Structure formats: structure tokens, C-alpha cells
Amino acid sequence: MTDDTELRAWAYLARVVEPPNAPLLSLCDELGPIETAAAIRARSVPHGHDEVLTATAARADTDLAAQDLDVAARIGARLVTRDDPEWPAWPLLALGQADTAFRGGEPLALWVRGTSRLDEVASTGIALIGSRAASRYGEQVTSTLAGGLVAENWAVVSGGAFGVDGAAHRAAVACGGQTMAVMACGIDRDYPAGHARLFDQIAESGLVVSEYPPGTTAAKHRFLTRNRLVAAMSKAVVVVEAGRRSGAANTAAWARKLGRPLGAVPGPVTSATSIGCHQLIAEGLAALIIDPQAVIALAAPDGSGDMERGPVRSTDALSPEAKRVHDAIPARGSVTIEEIAFSAGLETARVRSALAHMDVSGHVVNVDGAWRLA
């Protein structure tokens, strides 16, 4: 815990620029929050940090720190800073790298509503994002994915918007899981207003998070800036539905920039809200996602999740012919070599050879002369 003076300094710094601001972060890392705040107020910073003066010129004389902390306290929120034990330093690290810093860099502090630890949620987060104008199909798939993820103790991260975001948060809450809404406005603003009650529910078991001080209104550029935090605080990002020009494309681009695995859910080719997903998959930018297991395989490819159950990836190491044989074995029950040969359209001898290979690799099991998936 930081003491009051320090916390007020952080709150001052969190408002004195439009976040994120790399020069301020750099100065603060050097001097600490109290001296940094004092230097900005005095309009006198160490040599080489002049950019900070430019960036803070407009707001340096406005000190709402005490008021911001009061507003936050009244709605059960707190300011989590880079010095706090619950700061998600590791997830946010990628934001500080050269090629990402142009639009962001790491946040200085985050306003957080809810009782969960921010670092814990961020380290088990998986983002489900997509169109505000989601179809019924999109909302249904989102719910299925969110439910499946929280059942395996993953936290569902999203942006709190209508459509896919809302369905993701709602399903996570309904299933008793953790979810985190990363806002493009102050955590006290309930944007969109129709989600006010949902944000209350999220805060009960999960977190409502924002880089912006209380009272900040949502604005176009803030959605784009916010998107980087959604991607950063997730182990994987899945676009459930997205039209041709959906904002989800921006979060998807952040995921790729930050090295987060990206997935996309296919849908009817006749649906306008699946066009963006189909583009991502067709261009090889996103893995095709059909169920929660595929998402978990994406988030935890080392199997720390539940990769064994992810049919999409587990045969990656197999030869094309072995894959064909593997595909010919049903998910449940066992089949004979002849049945496999027929389904796969391969000669029995080749099927036998592929099965022997996959027996060794642990993909299939022989039970009384018949074969089933391991």
C-alpha cells in the first residue's frame, strides 16, 4: 500500500496528462511520484525531461487528486499504481516496447473497481471481443465461450460495450466466474448507461478498470487507447463477431503487436457481422475458434490450460496422412482399421502404419483390436 501523500501524487499524475504518456512515465520512474508531481507543479523538471512540461502544460494547475480518490472510494474503487503489489507488471510489459510505444506504452496507474486482485485477473484473462451490433448467433457463441472459459478458471476480459462485450461479461457473471471490463471512460461513468447494473455485477466478483480518472467521458481516441489494455491484460484475444469496419479489428491488431495469440470465430458467410472474422482467418492472422477448448489451447499452448481437449491443435505435429487417419476416428467410441481406411480413403496398410505411429505418440489407443482417440 502507498501512503496518502504518495497516493495523492499518483492521482494527480494520473490526470495531469491524457494517458498514456511515456515521458511522464520515464520521469516518474526516475524521481518517484511525489517529486515528479512537485516538479510538474513547479514547472521545473530535470534536464532531458522537457517533453513532460509540454504534455502537462494544460492541466498542471488543476489538482483534483483528493476529489478523484473520494469519488473512487464512494463507488468501491481504488487507484492501483506501478508501485502496488497487485500491479500487472508482466502483462503490461509488452506495451513498453519500442514498436508499441508510439500509441501507448504502459499506463501510469489504473483505476480499479472491485475486490479481486488486478494482477491475478490480468494473468488469467482471455479477451472476448466483437461487434456492438452482434447477432443473436454472436451473442450465443460468446456466452458459450465465456461460460466454458470461466469453468476452467479463466477470467473473461472485454470492453463493457453492448453486443459481444456485454454477452461475454454477462455469461461470466452468470456462471460465477471472474470478468474484467476495461473502460474507455472513468470507472464512475457507466458507459453505456444501459450497462450500469451489469457493471455493478461485474465489480462484485470481478473488476471494472480504467486508465482514465473519474468523470472522464468516452471518446473515439480513448476506445482505441483502451483497446491496447484489453489485449495486454489477456493471454489470448478472440474476435467473436466483427463487421467489415469493426473496432474489434483494432484490438486484434494490438493483440498481434503485443504477441498475444489471436483467434476468430467463423459464422455464416451470409452474416455481415462475421465478415471481419472471416478476413482475419482467411489472411492467416487469427486461428479459427469453434469452442472454449480451442480458445484455451490458444491461450495456453504449453498445455498448462487444457490443451489435450483442444482438437484443433493437438494433431499439429502429425504428418498429413496421419492427420487424415486421426480425423477418421470419431470423438467417442472405437472403430476398426477397415472403418478408418474407408473414412480416410486410404489403404489398410497405410492406416495401420499411421496408427502404429500415433499409438507411440499417444494420439490413439488400441482397445481389443479396435482404435479410439487417446
Place this chain on the structure above:
Amino acid sequence: MTDDTELRAWAYLARVVEPPNAPLLSLCDELGPIETAAAIRARSVPHGHDEVLTATAARADTDLAAQDLDVAARIGARLVTRDDPEWPAWPLLALGQADTAFRGGEPLALWVRGTSRLDEVASTGIALIGSRAASRYGEQVTSTLAGGLVAENWAVVSGGAFGVDGAAHRAAVACGGQTMAVMACGIDRDYPAGHARLFDQIAESGLVVSEYPPGTTAAKHRFLTRNRLVAAMSKAVVVVEAGRRSGAANTAAWARKLGRPLGAVPGPVTSATSIGCHQLIAEGLAALIIDPQAVIALAAPDGSGDMERGPVRSTDALSPEAKRVHDAIPARGSVTIEEIAFSAGLETARVRSALAHMDVSGHVVNVDGAWRLA
């Protein structure tokens, strides 16, 4: 045209083994059909061709050649042989290669019903295949694809079955296009019987084709053997819908083995009949297909089709950042650099640089200071 004696010899050879049979093909290439037929009847073949005797042992004494040709003539069909000018030698060539011969090799002759030239149809064919138990969505997408393909003078190839096959043939016929049904039974059998009238319609403007002599009944192994001909006589193969164990997987495997580009249509992840398609796409075995233009781009990647209109592939050569900028420009109308920067989540300077690059590469056009896709 072959003369009658020769044609009867071909008809005899087309029935004397269960096709395909590489040893018989090889002998026939050496001796010609008349001498080959005589050698088999006499049970005396040149040295090194003994396998032919084994393969023909059961049927050597049964000569239904004249009768088969009569039956064919009565239904407006003919026997097209390897010696005919309309033999699709080039499309079938891949079947003769070592790694494909184990299950097939080239056919000796094909029974063909309809007035179109077989080589012409086979050289403009695109296969649309999939589940017999297609969903309404699957049939709808099949019709859209088939209609779009015949409008661009491609022939729709399929297997004449219920479901996707039937929808493909029907839409091609309805749009006044060419279509070819490759059967797993004799061309006089109308299997399935419910498609008897459809086969009549196909034969009016397209072709009903089979490797099997008249009267042959459909059998499991014949579907698998037939599938290789569907793939071979197509420039690309598209799986529209396929369940986990669909026979379409076998045709898809043939497409890959024969070097035919393979596509698959995504669908709702909640649909059992899209599982096979999603697997093919997820494993990188098939390109994701959303419209006829994407199919044509697959079949004619050199642009001899209509590749310019295929949005899925045209940005392949661009850098990831340029792609992001490209994606941020709508399909119709023009936008400002600032609008693109917002959509893409990139700085204006970077967008300007990417646009300059894509202006040169011909991807975008500047119109009065705003940008649109070329």
C-alpha cells in the same frame, strides 16, 4: 471417332475389371484395345503383364460390350476412351502419378451422357461438394456459389448426391450453366432415384459421367473411387458443408493429393454440418471461402479467372501494417487519412506512408485528397 470394333473392345475392357486397374491400362497402352481384349479372352498376355490375367479372371468370359453400348445409346450416352479427342487427358494426368496410383490411377474410359465435350467441361470444372444431410444454410450457400461460378463460365462439378451436391447441380442448371455429375454407379442407374429428373436436366446442358458400366450399382468403395475423378476433373475443390465424418473429407484429401486447390466454407460453430469445414480451415488444409470470387481466385490464382475481385487474396503481398491500413478502407467510397488512422488504430504518419506504398503497388487510389480501394 473410334470404329465399332474398337469401341466394342473398349466397352469390353471397361467392364472386364473393377476400375481403375493400372496393369490393364498399361497393357492397353502397349497393344491397343482390340489386341488387349483378344489377349484377355485368350488368357494369354505378353510377358510381364500377368497381373492382368489375375484381375480379369472373374469377368473375362462375360462380354456385354454390345449391350452396354446399346443401353448407353438409348439414354443419349456414349463411351469416351483414352483415344478420343475429347478425352480429358490433362486433368486426369495427375492420377497416373506414383503416389496416387495405389488407389486409382487413370480411368480406361468414361461413360458420358450429355452433348457437351468432356474435355471442355473438365478443364473449366470447379467441384462443390459436401454433406448429403446439408442444412438450409449449406444449400443456400451452395446455390450462391454455383450461380456465381456458372455466371463466370465455370462448370460446376459434383457427385449427384442429395444435399450439397444436388443444390450445386440444380443451381447451375437453373442459371443456364454447365454442370457435371460424376456417378458412383452406372450412368443409367439414377442413384439416388429422387434425382432422376435432375440427371435428365444435367444431361441437357452438361454431363453425367461414370467410370462404371451401365447397370453397375452404387457401393461404398465406388464412392471413394469416384471421388478421385471429381477432384481430378476440377480446377479447385470446395467443401461447402461437412460433418465430422463426411465423405467430403475423402474428396478433399484427393484434391490435396492431386494438387488441386482446396477451399472450405465456414458456418455457424453451432452447426454439426460445418465441423468438417472448420477443421480443414483450422488445420490450414483449406482456404476459407466466403463467395464465388474467392473460389475463382482459388481456381485461377494467375488471374485468368477474376482474381481482382477476390478480396481474400489480393493483399497477400502487403506488410501487416499496410494490410491494416488496407482493411480500414471501406469496399466502396473514399475516406480521409484521419478516418483510416482511426479505424486502423495507427498514427497518421504511418498511415500516410502505407498509403503511398499501396498507391505505387496499385492497391489504393487517391481521389481529391481522399483514398479509396483500387
